[in-house]
Amino acid sequence: MPDMLRQGIQWLEQQRETHCASPVEYRRPPDAYTVNATYGKTDVQVADASGLTITAGVWDFLILADEFLPEGFEPEPGDVIAANGRKYEVMNLGGEGCWRWSDPYRQTYRIHTKDTGEDA
Numbered sequence: 001m002p003d004m005l006r007q008g009i010q011w012l013e014q015q016r017e018t019h020c021a022s023p024v025e026y027r028r029p030p031d032a033y034t035v036n037a038t039y040g041k042t043d044v045q046v047a048d049a050s051g052l053t054i055t056a057g058v059w060d061f062l063i064l065a066d067e068f069l070p071e072g073f074e075p076e077p078g079d080v081i082a083a084n085g086r087k088y089e090v091m092n093l094g095g096e097g098c099w100r101w102s103d104p105y106r107q108t109y110r111i112h113t114k115d116t117g118e119d120a
Contacts, residue, residue: 006105013107017064024061024083025120026068028076035067037083042112044093059088061111062102075099075111082120088113 021036040060047053061081077098079090090098093112102108 009103009105010107013064013103016062021062022083024081026063027080027082033068035063037061037063037081039083040110042093042110046094058091058093059113059115061088061109061113063109063111064107065109066107075109080116081111081113085120087116087118087120089116 016038017036021038023034024037026033026035038061040062041057042060043055043057045053045055061083075090075098077090077092081088081090090111091114092098096112099109099111102110
């Protein structure tokens with residue numbers, strides 16, 4: 001019997017990429033890859049030394065793992081995503097690292113970035 005949950009999630013990921021994703025350039029010098037990505041956001045809360053909680057949001061990009069050409073490729077801090085004329089730098093997010101899987105079947109990276117304020 002087929003795994004209906006896996007098939008459903010794969011279908012949803014295909015729909016997300018087909019209807020909600022835009023081409024972006026993923027850069028790790030000297031290489032650059034054009035991949036399809038969907039914008040996302042992760043809210044982060046950090047307590048400072050006085051106990052004050054600071055809430056911020058970071059830009060996330062959802063990219064199918066199969067989109068990257070080199071097999072075994074994983075995002076690293078310092079990589080850059082160029083999208084809509086802006087540069088976003090891949091960064092670690094607390095104890096989570098710079099990315100996490102967005103689904104239980106490990107099809108899609110959720111990559112955490114910060115807007116560098118620079119034009120692509």
